[in-house]
Amino acid sequence: MASPLVVGDSVYGESTAIADHVRRMLARELHDRVAQTLTTMLIELENFKVEQTGRQSALRQLGELQESTRDVLSNLRRVLYDLRGESGIEEGFADAVRALLARFKERTGVDVRLLVSPLWPAHLRSQAALNIYRIIEEALTNVRLHSGARLVVVALGSGLGGQLAVEVRDDGRGAESGTGDRVPGMGVLGMQERAVLLGGRLEVESVAGGGTTVRAILPKEHLI
Numbered sequence: 476m477a478s479p480l481v482v483g484d485s486v487y488g489e490s491t492a493i494a495d496h497v498r499r500m501l502a503r504e505l506h507d508r509v510a511q512t513l514t515t516m517l518i519e520l521e522n523f524k525v526e527q528t529g530r531q532s533a534l535r536q537l538g539e540l541q542e543s544t545r546d547v548l549s550n551l552r553r554v555l556y557d558l559r560g561e562s563g564i565e566e567g568f569a570d571a572v573r574a575l576l577a578r579f580k581e582r583t584g585v586d587v588r589l590l591v592s593p594l595w596p597a598h599l600r601s602q603a604a605l606n607i608y609r610i611i612e613e614a615l616t617n618v619r620l621h622s623g624a625r626l627v628v629v630a631l632g633s634g635l636g637g638q639l640a641v642e643v644r645d646d647g648r649g650a651e652s653g654t655g656d657r658v659p660g661m662g663v664l665g666m667q668e669r670a671v672l673l674g675g676r677l678e679v680e681s682v683a684g685g686g687t688t689v690r691a692i693l694p695k696e697h698l699i
Contacts, residue, residue, distance in 0.1 A: 483624040505551065513548045517541060521676075549602070550674055565604040569595065572611060572629060579615050585627055592632035595639070596699045603698040605693065606669040607641055610677075613662040614689040622647025622687060626665035634692055637673070641691040648683035666691070673697050 520541050529532045564571045569591045576587040579583030599607070611629060618624050635638040662680060666689065670677040675693035 498612075505554070510548060510551055511664075511668065513544055513551070514671055517544055517671045518667070519546070520544070521671075537549060540566065545674065564608055565599045565601045568599050568604050568608070569631060571604075571608060572631070575608070575615070576629060577625070579619070583619050585618065585624055588626070588628045590628065590630040590632070592630075594633040595631045596695070599698050603673055603693075606673055607693070607698075610641060610666045610669050610689070610691050611643055613666050617662055617687075617689075618643070618645045618647065622649075622684065637695045637699060639693050639695050641693070643689045644686065645688075646686045649683050649685045649687055 520537055524534060524537050527537065527546065573589050576589055579585065580587045615627065619629055622645050624645035626646045628642075628644045630640070630642040630644070632640050632642070642668065647682070663677070667677040670691045671692050673691075674697040675691055678690040678692065680690070681687040
């Protein structure tokens with residue numbers, strides 16, 4: 476009588492593994508084919524708004540279109556999180572980043588520091604927490620692969636006008652001549668996508684021999 480149970484458990488386990496694989500594949504397709512397209516639209520709309528300075532009617536309509544697109548992208552992100560089974564880190568976000576940095580230091584030997592402003596929120600929305608965490612994670616990956624840095628500083632702070640700023644600074648080699656075409660392959664687009672999703676923007680400053688700073692400027696009202 477035990478054998479059918481073993482077989483049943485085995486079949487159940489295989490079915491679960493297949494279902495998990497299908498969910499991950501679907502999440503990847505939705506991200507690559509839909510989420511990135513929507514993100515590109517948001518970025519292009521923002522660039523187009525710069526050309527419409529002084530045309531209040533056009534700016535208002537573009538803003539409404541951006542907000543609608545951002546809502547669709549936000550809902551899609553929630554679906555992707557469910558499909559991937561990603562857990563939220565909205566509570567104790569700074570501790571989660573501190574643990575990430577400890578693992579980074581253990582793996583690379585690069586010295587790390589975490590600076591947290593007293594104005595940094597004690598609680599973040601789950602979606603915001605995960606996106607900010609992924610931005611930091613991707614920036615650290617770039618440091619590990621490309622920078623040759625000896626020190627990385629991650630700062631969680633506040634900006635002007637109710638904004639929050641997330642910075643990842645390293646003292647590595649920085650940008651070199653002729654490397655501009657390498658930027659998309661370094662994960663910048665993915666970080667930019669997450670910043671745009673949260674209603675903000677991503678800045679990357681890199682100086683040859685002077686290190687690189689990745690900075691996400693995010694509106695506080697979208698995070699808490």
